[in-house]
Amino acid sequence: MSLSILVSILPFIFWESRKLFSVCSVVCIYLMCNSYQASSGIYILMTLTLLFLEVVYSGKLNIKSLICSVLSYVGGMALYKIQITIKPPIFADQGKIPSLLNLPSIMLVNAKGYLKIIYLQSSKVWILLFLVILILLVFNIVSSSKQKKIVALVFTFAWLGLGSILSYGSYLILSEQFYLLRPRYEYGLGIFASIVLVISLGITNRNQIINILKSVFSSLLIFYFLAFSFIYVSNLKQQNNTFEVQSAMLGNSLNKYLNDKNNVVNINHFVANSPIYENATSVYPMISSLIMPNTNVSWDMTMRFNAVTKLNVDFRPFDATTVNSEYKQLETTKMYNVYTKDNELFVVMK
Known part of the structure; x- marks a missing residue:
């Protein structure tokens, strides 16, 4: 660039x-x-x-x-x-x-x-x-x-x-x-x-007042631009830390139920975003375009999850509203519930 x-x-x-x-x-x-x-x-x-x-x-x-x-x-x-x-x-x-x-x-x-x-x-x-x-x-x-x-x-x-x-x-x-x-x-x-x-x-x-005003407003704009650079880096780090911590917790749970024959996990959305990220996007909407939300169920998020947990999970999105009495609950935490049905695993993130 x-x-x-x-x-x-x-x-x-x-x-x-x-x-x-x-x-x-x-x-x-x-x-x-x-x-x-x-x-x-x-x-x-x-x-x-x-x-x-x-x-x-x-x-x-x-x-x-x-x-x-x-x-x-x-x-x-x-x-x-x-x-x-x-x-x-x-x-x-x-x-x-x-x-x-x-x-x-x-x-x-x-x-x-x-x-x-x-x-x-x-x-x-x-x-x-x-x-x-x-x-x-x-x-x-x-x-x-x-x-x-x-x-x-x-x-x-x-x-x-x-x-x-x-x-x-x-x-x-x-x-x-x-x-x-x-x-x-x-x-x-x-x-x-x-x-x-x-x-x-x-x-x-x-008019010196005009010169002073344009210098002041230009300096303020430059300051906010520079501040945004630090905010971006901070949010990137916070998102990564949040992703790694929550992935490790979810990985520990899934490790109990995964095997070589079945590594597919159906999930409604991925792990939660950092609170700092959520706050920053309300002030700087561009953040959500620059930094991918942790909630996305995508191949790159799957690769990151597998790199953190050393597992080989294939995540697939599903609609959590379809969960009913036919689904057997295997585990529940403050972050997610784990279900099984027809030998398939389902994770509903809260």
Whole structure:
């Protein structure tokens, strides 16, 4: 990920030299595609931001630089397309581009879904602080621009709107809705938020109160972002500890009833989540997407359980409401009940 961000920004060192910029851009876009495609929007954001600042503060749109950037980006992507055509990756089917007729509707669905899921996963504090920073930024740009105020306002909103959407990168034109899978596919908007913060702090205003306010709110937002990193790590550790402790307890119970011929256990859901995790997800909804709940009955949770307990259990989900008098209770604890029926084991987690 770090390498993909670096190579996406590196070409802009040569922004004033079109030849060096073009060559470096093609190579770096190709390298980015081979490292982490979720960074595919960063190059677009950098180009968009530099062109926006030139228009607002010099009054001219650098058409040559725009064309150069577009051609370089397409060139780097074309090289990567040739590579995956010759040697397709494992998940090549997920990267199919829809037809031109379906492309506008696909882009609209992806843009709406991408921004909506980020909004729903973000803490309300982040959203409020960022809105205040945006208001101060718009005020600063409009008041310091060489353009007419209404023109500067239109360009600023266009930059913010396009930047938010294009931060999704090349995933915007793909049929697969990657933003529904994991938050790592959405971090392009985080990069754009960082660019907005840099621009906001870089533009000074004659009114010192405005400068102080934007510094204070920017510092608060950065503090909350940093705090979230520690909260994420803490929750990850707590979830793992909770999983290991409860798995060991459940494993001790199941070990009495499992044998070589029957290692299948039907279970309504897996072990409970950490209380800290449950509390954190109410404040930071993104946590539930970053850290898998312990309750999931899945192959990876089964592998973790078997690694902890040294058993070879095959967990299968079942509906606990089907348990009736025909099920014989073998064991009961504060965490779960163990039943048997027709030589099958059933665990009902409480």
